[in-house]
Amino acid sequence: MRGKLRAMVVAVAASACATALPAPVDALASPHDRHERAEAPxxxxxxxxxxxxxxxxxxxxNGRYVVFESSADNLVPGDTNAVTDVFLHDLRTHRTERISLTPDGAETPDGGSSPVISATGRYVVFRSRALVGDEERYGYVRRDLRTGDTDWVGGTDELYEGRGTLTGASVSADGRYVSFTARQTGTGRPGHRTAVRDLATGELTLLASPWASEGHLGDDGRRLVYWESVPAPVQNPPSRVFLQDLRTGESRRLDVAADGSTTTSRSGFPAISGNGRVAAFASWATDLVPGEDANGAGLDVFVTDLRTGKIRRVDAPVPQGHSTTPSLSGDGRYVVFGFTPPGTTWGTTHLYRTDLRTGRTALVSRTPDGTPASATTGQRPADAxxxxxxxxxxxxxxxxxTPSPGGDVYVRTIR
Known part of the structure; x- marks a missing residue:
């Protein structure tokens, strides 16, 4: 789950035609500059x-509806199941409601977790048990916020024979297509499988790769980015990123060096813009674009134009730091990413947003006095x-x- 930043043991793929885009001349080198202060988000x-x-x-x-998980029992009346639930918050009305409920509106003893909302705001996909029918199945479900209907998406039993753990899901804008990933457990060399469910037909498409993980769908549900996490020494590099066209079955690698050669560095944490034009990923590679890499073999975020194949590096806000877990706005103009400053413990992550058109970078997880705060994101953290x-x-x-025990959900508005 992206909300819990993990040490990266992954690999990524890129287009063989990728070439380098020069870094914008007005890109910011420091997170505390006069432009960012002037924005006053x-x-x-x-x-x-x-x-x-x-x-x-x-x-x-549209930036109006926020879904999240919480272990709190005082966000809505009648929360007595003592487990984590999924909630919806309307930023216009400031109303919070629980949505991890049974079809008849009763609370479930298993609650819900790991939600993602469709771009339209009508559907929410999350993990839970026994919300559909009478079966005791654990997996992803889709809740229609307009009708209240809950549909089964899929679980580990459809991807693996034996034990597995669900690790993430994404949903198309209209809620029709949902991708989800399971990690095999109880084996010496665990794999990952990713599948896409068409909820209009019920058809389940399983990606061919036995290592496909963390799939992310574009808004139309046709394009999917994912990374392969292959334990060494089976494959070198042990992780890489791909783009797959679910209609044609065509797949191409995204983490490819500027001269068309395959990088030997690890890559992962893929993302795709809602319009399907831009993809992003994180990599330790120093050979994907020409020019000096300020943090050397440190972890960087890269952005690929999926039409032209051109690739650019989004340099860390401070040299020698590490950037990871990118997410893209729906229009592909902005990339939000986590940043671990040099000299800090891995997992101490501050959030930044870079405007890919102007190159300007702003600190998102910023306290009122301008100090960076540690923060994490879930699926689809930015609006269109x-x-x-x-x-x-x-x-x-x-x-x-008053802050809540264990942490809160925040909304940053940048004008």
């Missing part, structure tokens, strides 16, 4: 008063135009009010 805590931890936030394309970013953090100084 606002932040609000949407889980104010919660008595439990909240996270894995996701926002609709990159103006609204949702994230979770245990830093209670991000916004006024």
């Amino acid at each position: 606002s932040v609000q805590r949407i889980t104010e008063g919660a008595n439990g931890a909240s996270g894995d936030a996701s926002v609709s394309a 135009h990159g103006r609204t970013v949702v994230f979770s953090s245990a830093d209670g100084t991000l916004a006024p009010g």
Whole structure:
């Protein structure tokens, strides 16, 4: 799950025709510059008063609806199941409601987790048990917020014979297509499998690769980016990133060096813009674009134009730091990513947003005095135009009010 930043043991793929895009001349080198201060973005805590931890936030394309998981039992009346549930918050009305419920509106003893909202804001996909029919099946379900209907998406039993763990899902804009990933457990060399469910026909498409992980769909449900996490020494590099056209079955690698050669460095954490024009990933590679890499063999975020194959590196806000877990706005103009400053513990991650048109970078997880705060994101953390970013953090100084134990969900609006 992207909300819990993991040490990266992955690999990524890229187009053989990739060439380098020069870094914008006005790109910012420091996270504390006069442009960023002038923007004066606002932040609000949407889980104010919660008595439990909240996270894995996701926002609709219009920036109005936020879904998240929380262990709090005081966000809505009647929450007595003592487990993590999925909630929807309307930023216009400031109303919060629980959506991990049975079809008849009753709470479930298993709650729900790892939500992602469709771009339209109508559908929410999350993990739960026994929400559809009478079967005790655990997996991903899709909730229609307009009708209240809940549909089964898929579980580990459809991807593996034996034990497995669900690790992530994504959903097309109209809610029709849902991708999900399971990790095989109880074996000496665990694999990953990713599948896509067409909820209009019920058809399940299983990706051919036995290592495909963390798939992310574009809005139309046709294009999917994923990474292969292959344990060494089976394959070198042990992780790489691909783009697959689900209609034609065509697949191409994205982490390819500027001269067309295959990088030997690890890559992973793929993302795709809603319009399907831009993809992003993180890599330790130093040979994907020409020119000096400020942090050497450190982890960087790369962005690929899927039409032209051109690739560019989004340099870290501070040299020698590590950038990872990128997400893209629906229009592909903005990339939101995590950044670990040099000299800090791995997992101490600050959030930044880079405007790929101007090259300007702004600190998202920023306290009122301008100090970076540690934060994590869930699926689809930015709206269509990159103006609204949702994230979770245990830093209670991000916004006024009393912080919740274990962390809150925040919304940053950048004008």
